[in-house]
Amino acid sequence: MTRIDVLTLFPEMFQSPLNHSILKRAQDAGIVDIVLTNIRDFATDSYNKVDDKPYGGGPGMVMMSGPVFDCFEHVEKLAPEKGRVILLTPQGQKFDHSKAVELGKEERLILIAGRYEGFDERIRIGLDAEQISIGDYVLSGGELAAMVIIDAVVRLLAGALGDQDSPKDDTFSEGLLEYPQYTRPEVFRGMKVPDILMSGDHAKIDQWRRTQALERTKKYRPDLLKDHDS
Numbered sequence: 001m002t003r004i005d006v007l008t009l010f011p012e013m014f015q016s017p018l019n020h021s022i023l024k025r026a027q028d029a030g031i032v033d034i035v036l037t038n039i040r041d042f043a044t045d046s047y048n049k050v051d052d053k054p055y056g057g058g059p060g061m062v063m064m065s066g067p068v069f070d071c072f073e074h075v076e077k078l079a080p081e082k083g084r085v086i087l088l089t090p091q092g093q094k095f096d097h098s099k100a101v102e103l104g105k106e107e108r109l110i111l112i113a114g115r116y117e118g119f120d121e122r123i124r125i126g127l128d129a130e131q132i133s134i135g136d137y138v139l140s141g142g143e144l145a146a147m148v149i150i151d152a153v154v155r156l157l158a159g160a161l162g163d164q165d166s167p168k169d170d171t172f173s174e175g176l177l178e179y180p181q182y183t184r185p186e187v188f189r190g191m192k193v194p195d196i197l198m199s200g201d202h203a204k205i206d207q208w209r210r211t212q213a214l215e216r217t218k219k220y221r222p223d224l225l226k227d228h229d230s
């Protein structure tokens with residue numbers, strides 16, 4: 001069982017994504033345990049303050065070290081595994097499929113989602129956290145980024161997709177986009193399913209899919225082929 005802890009000011013934001021489809025099934029099946037902890041519960045003043053003005057001036061508010069450290073130290077003790085500590089921030093290393101595979105091998109992840117203009121630098125330094133970004137744009141907080149990472153990691157865990165499905169043909173899993181897929185009806189608004197898929201010749205179908213995956217990648221994401229070895 002993989003354990004994922006999330007430290008956040010908005011645990012309610014996670015309710016819908018975690019309670020539907022694959023993420024829900026994976027938790028129900030005991031493949032992953034996802035535990036949300038509210039950073040605000042670790043505020044120390046009567047206003048439940050977790051952010052403050054930046055030293056040196058400037059716009060916005062910065063997340064204070066105290067509540068994040070106290071929350072982290074509480075969460076750390078909830079399970080015996082040490083956990084890989086990840087701070088969600090646009091300054092982080094870009095998240096991709098290979099990172100999802102790598103994180104999926106960990107027994108425990110501890111994700112820290114920030115709000116406001118950012119974290120007090122001492123959070124990153126003091127927790128020795130790895131920083132991950134889900135793309136070159138700024139979100140209102142790390143919650144959506146944490147959900148993206150959880151979804152991408154959990155669907156790769158053994159058993160999460162059920163028996164018939166497998167992530168091995170997914171886009172990116174071999175450095176290529178996925179081949180085109182069709183289901184019934186055979187003809188839809190004049191567009192017909194390619195004959196090869198109706199032929200029953202599995203060797204030929206595999207070959208066709210491979211060629212299609214390569215052609216699509218060349219057309220839509222030629223940048224992926226630079227690191228592809230065939």
Ligand code: ADE
Pocket residue numbers: 088089090132133134135136137138139140141142145
């Ligand atoms: N927090 C705000 N923007 C983010 C991003 N792009 N990735 C991860 N965390 C973030």
